[in-house]
Amino acid sequence: MTGKNYIGNQLAATGTKTYKTFNPELNQENETVFVEATSIEIEEAVNLAAAAFKEFRTISGFKKAEFLNAIADEILALDDLLIQTFCSESGLPEGRAKGERGRTIGQLRSFANLVAEGSWVEATIDEAQPNREPMPKSDIRKMLIPLGPVVVFGASNFPLAYSTAGGDTAAALASGCPVLVKSHPMHAGTGELVASAIVKAAKKTGMPNGVFSNLNSSGIEVGQQLVAHPKVKAVGFTGSIKGGRALLDLAAKRAEPIPVFAEMGSINPVIILPKALENRYQEIAKTYAGSITLGAGQFCTNPGLLIGIKSESLSNFIAAVSEEIIKINPSCMLHPNIKKGYTTNKEKIVSQEKVSVTANYTSTIKNNYAEQAIVTVDGKTFLENTTLHLEVFGPFSMIVQCKNASELEEVIANLEGQLTGTVIADENEISDYQNVISALQNRVGRIIFNGVPTGVEVCESMVHGGPYPASTDSRFTAVGINSIKRWVRPFSYQDWPNELLPKELQNENSMSIFRTIDGLRTTKKI
Numbered sequence: 001m002t003g004k005n006y007i008g009n010q011l012a013a014t015g016t017k018t019y020k021t022f023n024p025e026l027n028q029e030n031e032t033v034f035v036e037a038t039s040i041e042i043e044e045a046v047n048l049a050a051a052a053f054k055e056f057r058t059i060s061g062f063k064k065a066e067f068l069n070a071i072a073d074e075i076l077a078l079d080d081l082l083i084q085t086f087c088s089e090s091g092l093p094e095g096r097a098k099g100e101r102g103r104t105i106g107q108l109r110s111f112a113n114l115v116a117e118g119s120w121v122e123a124t125i126d127e128a129q130p131n132r133e134p135m136p137k138s139d140i141r142k143m144l145i146p147l148g149p150v151v152v153f154g155a156s157n158f159p160l161a162y163s164t165a166g167g168d169t170a171a172a173l174a175s176g177c178p179v180l181v182k183s184h185p186m187h188a189g190t191g192e193l194v195a196s197a198i199v200k201a202a203k204k205t206g207m208p209n210g211v212f213s214n215l216n217s218s219g220i221e222v223g224q225q226l227v228a229h230p231k232v233k234a235v236g237f238t239g240s241i242k243g244g245r246a247l248l249d250l251a252a253k254r255a256e257p258i259p260v261f262a263e264m265g266s267i268n269p270v271i272i273l274p275k276a277l278e279n280r281y282q283e284i285a286k287t288y289a290g291s292i293t294l295g296a297g298q299f300c301t302n303p304g305l306l307i308g309i310k311s312e313s314l315s316n317f318i319a320a321v322s323e324e325i326i327k328i329n330p331s332c333m334l335h336p337n338i339k340k341g342y343t344t345n346k347e348k349i350v351s352q353e354k355v356s357v358t359a360n361y362t363s364t365i366k367n368n369y370a371e372q373a374i375v376t377v378d379g380k381t382f383l384e385n386t387t388l389h390l391e392v393f394g395p396f397s398m399i400v401q402c403k404n405a406s407e408l409e410e411v412i413a414n415l416e417g418q419l420t421g422t423v424i425a426d427e428n429e430i431s432d433y434q435n436v437i438s439a440l441q442n443r444v445g446r447i448i449f450n451g452v453p454t455g456v457e458v459c460e461s462m463v464h465g466g467p468y469p470a471s472t473d474s475r476f477t478a479v480g481i482n483s484i485k486r487w488v489r490p491f492s493y494q495d496w497p498n499e500l501l502p503k504e505l506q507n508e509n510s511m512s513i514f515r516t517i518d519g520l521r522t523t524k525k526i
Helices: 039-056 061-077 079-090 094-117 167-175 185-204 221-228 241-253 274-297 312-327 336-350 379-384 405-413 429-441 481-487
Strands: 005-007 010-012 124-126 140-146 150-153 179-182 212-215 234-238 260-263 269-272 305-309 356-360 373-378 396-402 418-424 444-449 488-494 515-517 520-522
Touching (some): 005 039, 039 179, 039 212, 039 221, 061 079, 061 094, 061 167, 061 185, 079 185, 150 167, 167 481, 179 221, 221 241, 269 405, 269 429, 305 405, 312 356, 312 373, 312 396, 336 373, 336 396, 373 379, 379 396, 379 405, 396 405, 481 488
Parallel strands (some): 124 515, 150 179, 150 234, 179 212, 269 418, 418 444
Antiparallel strands (some): 005 010, 124 140, 140 488
16 A cells, blocks of 8 residues: 555655544554545546546447456455455454455446446337338437546445445446546545556556546545536445535536435334234344344444334334343444444434433443444324434434324335335235335335345345435436446437447447347347
């Protein structure tokens, strides 16, 4: 590690603003000094990306696949150095680091497979009908094309899978968009190592200089300059509602507004229906105590809100989950600032009227470890006090006790947009709560049956997004190969000479991709 910025293929550190990352487990700073990118370096990186786009957008899917697979190989080649750096900057265990590395590699290779095959461009051809009456019909052909340079913001809670070479970067590169990463200051070392892997892969596979840059930043200024730059065409962000909204507003104020695909806050409501509680409240309590505390609760899919109908079984569940969660040893949080934010938001919820604390870990813990907690409130109070909808990022959950199914439906309908919703039900019970399920579907991007929301499978069917503020555009996912659609736009050619068309739209279909021709999906040539 050098602590420098990657401006395309070159390292640079001409600035005077420096910082270090922090080891929350040891409660001390790490050694490497990182230099924040200057305005001149930012300008150079964006100009390189814009120049690289002219070539990169035309590179074949096969060559882009080589690049993505080479990135995966170079990340694996970092071996223990990457794992050790990850752990020292996050306080997360080695198993989590290796798991996240595997997820990152898997994402890169899945996009490589996607673009090598090529059908993802959704080529559509409507052939000319020169003899059509009363007017001839033109030959019109459509496909998806890349937007241009993309800025990706590293996420605090996923130093690998949602950061430098994470899902946003992999999808953007696969689409043909150069990427400028605004490295997260909490794991700048992990970011630089991964950036070095991407740069090596770019050189080995002959990608244009500027296809990737990695810019250090200890605050918000670098990110603001990147989003405001006229040559940047889209933004990917994973983080807080405050941060995501600020970027969305900044992008909207530009002379040319650009899309911001931000995945932000979510409390992921879990509806526990009466029969399920009556028959297996103890099992559900143990499962959810584990889910709430998993990774110190530092997941965007943490179950922060459990909702049920008042009953003896619900009371038994509250007692059981409160008992189970205290049995679990606390975990280290990502950074002292993350721990401070957790404590502040937890205290804000606890201080609200009619909120009862049913579990709060009070034994002695290490610095930067989180004390898990459960609170409960009645449905009427939850509806009246929107402060109770606050996301508490950490091992915390609120149980809302509704007086009946109608109030349960009302609570769900009045929630802000969420990434996930979960229904815990016994066999055939769910059919009696269709209005509740419909209300939940209208508020979330993914609905889970008899499971936990923690854990986001990387696959084509996954939707990781939801109505605002879960994400800024609920039509798109931030996970899986369909996330590539954030970085492209549809483009049509009308009456264009066949030999001048992209290969994907030419009559011969030399790539043998699936295309829709006059309404029929086929691999045939014309």
